[in-house]
Amino acid sequence: MIKSFPYIEVSGTNYQVGCAIGEQLREKIQDYNDHIKVLYYKNVRDWEELKVISKSVEKLIAKHFPKYLKEIKGMAKGSNIPLEDMILLCDEETVLETVRNKCTTIAYSCNDGIFLGHNEDWIPGYEDHLFIVKGKVKKGASFISLSYIGSLPGSSVALNNHGIAFSGNSLLSGAQKGMPKNLILRSQIEAKNLKEFEKLASFSPRAISNHTMAVDNKGGIVSVELSLDKHCASYTTGCFVHTNHPLNKRMEGLEHGSTKNSIIRYNTTIEYTLSGNLNKNLVADILRSHKNNPDSICVHAKKDDKSKGQTVASVIVDLGEMTMSVAYGNPCKSKYKSYHF
Secondary structure, rough: OOOOOEEEEEEEOHHHHHHHHHHOOHHHHHHHHHHHHHHHHHHOOOOOHHHHHHHHHHHHHHHHHHHHHHHHHHHHHHHHHOHHHHHHHHHHHHHHOOOOOOOEEEEEOOEEEEEEEEEEEEEEOOOHHHHEEEEEOOOOOOEEEEOOOOOOOOOOOOOOOEEEEEEOOOOOEEEOOOOOHHHHHHOOOOOOHHHHHHHHHOOEEOOEEEEEEEEEOOEEEEEEEEEEOOOEEEEEOOOEEEHHHHHHHHHHOOOOOOOOOHHHHHHHHHHOOOOOOOOOOHHHHHHHOOOOOOOOOOOOOOOOOOOOOEOOOOEEEEOOOOOOEEEEEOOOOOOEEEEEE
16 A cells, blocks of 8 residues: 555635644644654753743744734644644744754756655654645635644645745754744745745744745746855756755855765765756656665665654655645655645
């Protein structure tokens, strides 16, 4: 039996969309909330401290993204968990300060079309903490998104009805008081063009650093690298690759961790693109690649050391067909299942 992620369809106001997500994923959200609380306590955060964090984040969201706070309230209502818990789920990466060397993203145009490819690399077992949602929001963009349980749409990969597809990669380290990354990603779904995407992606103050990139249905590409207090955007066409180290010169000096694994994956992907065989099949070949293992693009968890994580999902977006194809876990072992508007 071929495994696949839960797929749901939602529509209505932001609150109704949140309620529908919460209702349809209630058991999974409740289970994940129990799981994440254990991790919070292991990181020496008592409940009183977590409640203060949640209330502070709620105020920030209410000020800048009130419609997405309505989505969060809807998810809390639909899944029957407290609002403060749901807000903490949306802010997981900040609370746990979990920055890992993860994810490979590529976008390119060729005679066969325009494609975005992404491997989502995270903690082994998180294949069961992802879902696919097709949404039609009143007074908002329609979308298809691979997202994490407990997070709003957009937290991994998204395609909207304006012909914008995006994903991203962990970048740099550190955390501060600011907007959770998942809320900023949710806002990026609304982008009608790449300039607007850059503006939305560079919201400040932001809680953590990040990299995000988008491709439009004309073949334009923008890469936005974000530290805690600055951002650098690069616009191009043709082909672009990003992993987990800064490419912009202004950002390089901010990197203090090891970039070996990231550079190897980046160079491997570039080698594929320079082969002269840019076509619709190449993106899947890249995402399934085991070249330079253990620093390969398709990452497998080691039984004796799971600290490096593994590929928990793989996504290919075809902008010409307006489809998102998703493979459960490692793409070398799974088949892509397609979803469309």
